[in-house]
Amino acid sequence: MKELIAYGKNVVENILIGHPKKVKRVYILKGLSFTRDAFSSLKNNNIEWTTIEKEEFTKITKDKSSVHQGYLAILKDFNYRQFEYIIREDCKMILVLDRIQDPQNFGAIIRTSSLLGVDAIIVKSINQSDITPVVIKASAGTIFNVPIIKVNSLVNSLINLKEKGFWIFSSALVESSVNMDTLDTTGKKVIVIGNEGSGVSNGIINISDFIFKISTNNFKDSLNVSVACGIILYKFFNNKK
Secondary structure, three states: OEEEEEEEEHHHHHHHHHOOHHHEEEEEOOOOOHHHHHHHHHHHOOOOOEEEEEHHHHHOOOOOOOOOOOEEEOOOOOOOOOOHHHHHHOOOOEEEEEEOOHHHHHHHHHHHHHHHHOEEEEEEEEOOOOOOOOHHHHHHOOOOOEEEEEEOOHHHHHHHHHHHEEEEEEEOOOOOOOHHHOOOOOEEEEEEEOOOEOOOOOOHHHHOOEEEOOOOOOOOOOHHHHHHHHHHHHHOOOOOO
């Protein structure tokens, strides 16, 4: 288990309020303060916190470019869940990320997933952004809100889920893609979002039940993957039954 750094006012306070047990200690720039709820969480959970000078933040983050806003938290750990969690918790809507490598995109997708009812996120153990300070920042501190599962083979995991009654929906711009608005998205479902450049891998497309695209004004222009994921999840969230 590795120690992680979270920085930024909203990020740190969101984690303090929502997941105080994940916080080891907090640093705050001299002259700043916490919201009432965040400060109450600090006290109630006996979390160590210290006021420090600006120069000390750079020493801790080891990154002069980090926009910490004077707030920084050292997190205890981040634990990926086991695949069995999906069955044990009777999940209904799963998001699979096929090699999302940009940490900003990964964090933004986690944040959207937290908002739009995703029960679990599955990622591959290689060629996938890990949980980093940049991911935590982009997620606005929501990394603990949605269980994240790491697997060796996305294809094998998807086959397993199909056998357990899940429908596999893959977002891809291929000849056989149908418009997303025509889909019946009720029931247990898995939504697959592909790599920023190459999209969903052929192995996954070949076992998908539905391959779909977002209707846009210009077919040649593609959306940023985190933006596209937000549009897709909104559609599926409104039919989460």
